[in-house]
Amino acid sequence: MEAMNKEQYRVYVDDNFHFMDEDERHEVGTFESLEEAVSKCQNIVNRFFIEHDHTESKPEDLYNAYVSFGEDPFIIGPTHIRFVSWNYAKALSSMLVGTSAAAYPAVAEIFGQGYRAAYLDLNKAEECK
Numbered sequence: 001m002e003a004m005n006k007e008q009y010r011v012y013v014d015d016n017f018h019f020m021d022e023d024e025r026h027e028v029g030t031f032e033s034l035e036e037a038v039s040k041c042q043n044i045v046n047r048f049f050i051e052h053d054h055t056e057s058k059p060e061d062l063y064n065a066y067v068s069f070g071e072d073p074f075i076i077g078p079t080h081i082r083f084v085s086w087n088y089a090k091a092l093s094s095m096l097v098g099t100s101a102a103a104y105p106a107v108a109e110i111f112g113q114g115y116r117a118a119y120l121d122l123n124k125a126e127e128c129k
Contacts, residue, residue: 007033008078009075009078010029010037010076011030011073012027012073012076013025013044013071013073014074028040028044034077034081035116038083041088042108042116044073044085045070045071045085046092046105046109048071049066049108050104062093062096062097067086072085095108
């Protein structure tokens with residue numbers, strides 16, 4: 001991983017199916033703001049749920065499918081940033097149970113906006129310490 005400008009945030013993805021195998025890691029992109037990087041991470045997780053119809057599943061079934069087979073995005077940036085995709089996926093899976101696959105994108109986007117705002121507020125508080 002090469003050096004970054006002060007205001008850049010890089011998003012990388014690990015593969016949950018190949019847990020702890022750095023050869024399966026790839027870079028998704030570089031973003032100018034933390035909000036853009038978090039949004040990209042959320043979209044990667046959202047895509048897993050959009051592509052896999054689990055209408056009849058329980059929240060824990062959706063979550064277990066994600067941590068077994070989904071992509072695990074993370075952020076490298078100028079400050080300590082911890083986007084935990086598993087936490088996001090766990091919360092999102094609870095929101096999606098009983099939702100039709102056609103409604104997943106809208107539900108994920110609305111949920112993601114609130115989650116992202118809370119996450120960014122938490123990171124600002126951490127930076128002030």
